[in-house]
Amino acid sequence: QKEVEQNSGPxxxxxxxxxxxxxxxxxxxxxxxxxxxxxSGKSPELIMFIYSNGDKEDGRFTAQLNKASQYVSxxxxxxxxxxxxxxxxxxxxxxxxxxxxxxxxxxxxx
Amino acid sequence: DARxxxxxxxxxxxxxxxxxxxxxxILGHNTVFWYRQTMMQGLELLxxxxxxxxxxxxxxxKDRFSAEMPDATLATLKIQPSEPRDSAVxxxxxxxxxxxxxxxxxxxxxxxxx
Numbered sequence: 542q543k544e545v546e547q548n549s550g551p552x553x554x555x556x557x558x559x560x561x562x563x564x565x566x567x568x569x570x571x572x573x574x575x576x577x578x579x580x581s582g583k584s585p586e587l588i589m590f591i592y593s594n595g596d597k598e599d600g601r602f603t604a605q606l607n608k609a610s611q612y613v614s615x616x617x618x619x620x621x622x623x624x625x626x627x628x629x630x631x632x633x634x635x636x637x638x639x640x641x642x643x644x645x646x647x648x649x650x651x
Numbered sequence: 652d653a654r655x656x657x658x659x660x661x662x663x664x665x666x667x668x669x670x671x672x673x674x675x676x677i678l679g680h681n682t683v684f685w686y687r688q689t690m691m692q693g694l695e696l697l698x699x700x701x702x703x704x705x706x707x708x709x710x711x712x713k714d715r716f717s718a719e720m721p722d723a724t725l726a727t728l729k730i731q732p733s734e735p736r737d738s739a740v741x742x743x744x745x746x747x748x749x750x751x752x753x754x755x756x757x758x759x760x761x762x763x764x765x
Contacts, residue, residue: 573752584742584756585694629694637682637748638707643693 544568545632547642555650560617562645564630567611573633574606576615579644580626588628589615620649653677655757657743663763669731672760674743675724683726684744684754685711685718694742700726701748733764 546565554560562576573592577585591597591604591613603616613632617624630642656675664670676683684699698708703720711718715737717729730737740761744754 575752584759586756587753590752633752636706637701637746637752638696638699639684639754640696641686641694 544634544640545630545642547628547630547645549643550646551648552645553648553650554620556620556622558620558649560620560624560647560649562615562617562628562630562647564613564615564642565611566613566630566632566640568632568634568640569608569611571632571634574604574613575631575633575639576602576604576613577629577631577641578626579629585629617647620647622649622651625649653755655743655745655755657741657757657760659760660758661761661763663765664733665765666734667732668764669729670733670737670762670764672728672741672743672762674726674728674745674757676726676743676745677755678724680745680747680755682746682748683720684742684746685726685728686742686744687739688742688759689739697728697741730762733762735764738762738764 544567575590576588579585589604591606597604601618605614627644629644658673682701685697688694697711698718720726740759742759743757746754
């Protein structure tokens with residue numbers, strides 16, 4: 542079992558819809574959780590991080606964390622074609638050591 | 652503006668040759684990471700350093716890979732000898748432990764071993 546699991550997709554949503562991306566992790570001691578976005582041929586860039594159970598909102602993005610279920614999600618509201626990318630879930634297992642999931646490819650259709 | 656730089660951006664080499672990749676972290680960052688990304692395995696952590704000291708290199712094949720930080724402005728990843736299965740994009744990232752948890756990625760080195 543991989544430490545951080547994501548559905549590889551592709552996930553296809555129409556423009557203006559909500560895109561929902563999910564991630565599970567295996568290390569119960571993990572404290573910090575991240576969502577990175579990676580455009581094709583580019584390097585990953587941080588969208589959001591979350592430490593506490595519940596929701597964290599930043600503009601059109603909402604990260605949700607449920608430590609009991611070892612589950613992290615990212616919601617993108619009002620999806621735009623420019624949101625089309627691969628979204629990487631990442632987990633800090635301690636001491637800044639970060640494990641990435643394989644990523645979910647998102648396509649937003651205009 | 653501050654950014655992580657990596658050289659070379661692209662490298663094509665033949666099996667058995669030595670490859671050295673270089674990274675300049677963002678000034679003031681005390682943690683440097685090396686990752687490898689392939690379609691099959693995704694983004695894998697190879698090694699990381701804090702204050703130039705190696706903290707974890709368990710993700711790195713020890714027999715052929717080595718990572719060092721000769722000084723605070725330079726990190727190197729060396730493969731000797733290289734093999735076709737080493738073909739991947741190698742990313743360096745830097746961050747500030749105890750501060751902003753974000754890792755800032757460099758543009759990557761695309762390595763092709765023939």
